[in-house]
Amino acid sequence: MRAAFAMTPHLQHRFFDAPLLAELGELVDIDADRVLTSYDDPRAAGVEVLITAWGTPTIDASALARMPRLRAVVHAASSVKYFLAPAAWERGLRVTCGVEPNARPVAEYALAAVLWAVKSVLPLTERFRAERVAPDLTVDDTIDGAYGTTIGVLGASATGRALIELLAPFDLTVLVSDPTIDATRAAELGAELVDLDQLFARSRVVSLHAPLLPQTRHLVDARLLGLMGDGATLINTARGGIVDHDALRAEVVSGRLRAVLDVTEPEPLPAEDPMWSLPNVTLTPHIAGSQGGELHRLGRGAVDEVRALIEGRPPLRPVDPTSLATSA
CATH class of the missing domain: 3.40.50.720 (NAD(P)-binding Rossmann-like Domain)
Incomplete structure (x- = not known):
């Protein structure tokens, strides 16, 4: 042949x-x-x-x-x-x-981002670099830690399912929001099925794994971001267009939210975009997929x-x- x-x-x-x-x-x-x-x-x-x-x-x-x-x-x-x-x-x-084999490294990147987010690794690293004085962790309560923390997964896609699987060994509460699955299927995956409002309101970290479709463009808008608690983290390894970047920019510039973005809209962001220099934003050059x-x-x-x-x-x-x- x-x-x-x-x-x-x-x-x-x-x-x-x-x-x-x-x-x-x-x-x-x-x-x-x-x-x-x-x-x-x-x-x-x-x-x-x-x-x-x-x-x-x-x-x-x-x-x-x-x-x-x-x-x-x-x-x-x-x-x-x-x-x-x-x-x-x-x-x-x-x-x-090869969508499933390629989902694995994306999920691994997201797992690393989740675990670093709940330990506040990236913002504390920037603070440590700037101040060169270690924070007093006996009184600093800005670190959530992994135990009992709620993680939200938007989309039960191949990458979303793979992330839920990788999160299983950790003492975390995992939520998932996806209109294509029911509560039984979500439980089989190892997560609780919730609607979008609950996902954003209850999660300390939300990881995006939905496809970019006409109905998902700018799905993550100012209203949903506003439901996230102070200091919560948004992770995007899906597509930049899922997020309204004007709304996200307002939240991270204010310092209220944190973000780990492997994809943006446009990609890359303009050189003058303030998100390049914010200590609470981590930008990576679309590397989550297979490399x-x-x-x-x-x-x-x-x-x-x-x-x-x-x-x-x-x-x-x-x-x-x-x-x-x-x-x-």
Whole structure:
């Protein structure tokens, strides 16, 4: 079976290390050193399996006409909705993705941010750096600590579910808000299902894991932020557009709330934005998703999908086209 990479050139060597490439080469006929950057490439005509990732050219009706033998798209990253046109589903292609493997590092980042938030690590670090005098922790009651603290997870997405799982060993109360699950499902995940108002009012830390959709744009607005208690922390590893940044800026500039933002709107923020220099705001450059060796987890998942195809087994992580309208 003939396969090809379709992604930004050289990325295949970041997602697939030498052992993974060797294993893939035993399963399919593939040139590990070449990628398709256009389906006008004569090699596209014989491709039966496309292995995709970041920078994949759009697969539309025109592209499919150039790939008459294509039967499967194995996406080594999260979402396929930005490059896979409806014509691909009409062709009946087998489509898989790495949304669950990629959720793990996002959840790990969020877990670290949650644990540091409840210990006030980042604001106390900035204070320590500025004053160079250790606070008197016998009288300083600004640290919540992890024991019994309430954490809110907005969205039972793959990353939201993964975070709830990672929070399980800690003595925390976990709330989740998501219109697609019921209380029984939330309890199975290890959380209490609440509405948005309760999530923001009861949680010392709220971590965002919802997709950016028309109905979720600026979902986290001034009203919801106003429900958070003084000193509470907002963590965003989802999409910047979920948050009304004007409302958030007002809260963090006042010093009332704290924020850990891996994504913003726009991204990055303008150089003059005051959030760059606030001690109660931590900005990171969209690094929560798979990086470095974590990309090999995505490559591993893609090789496993190719093996399942070759062996005539069902896909391990199939993409349901009906879910694309409500997913990231």
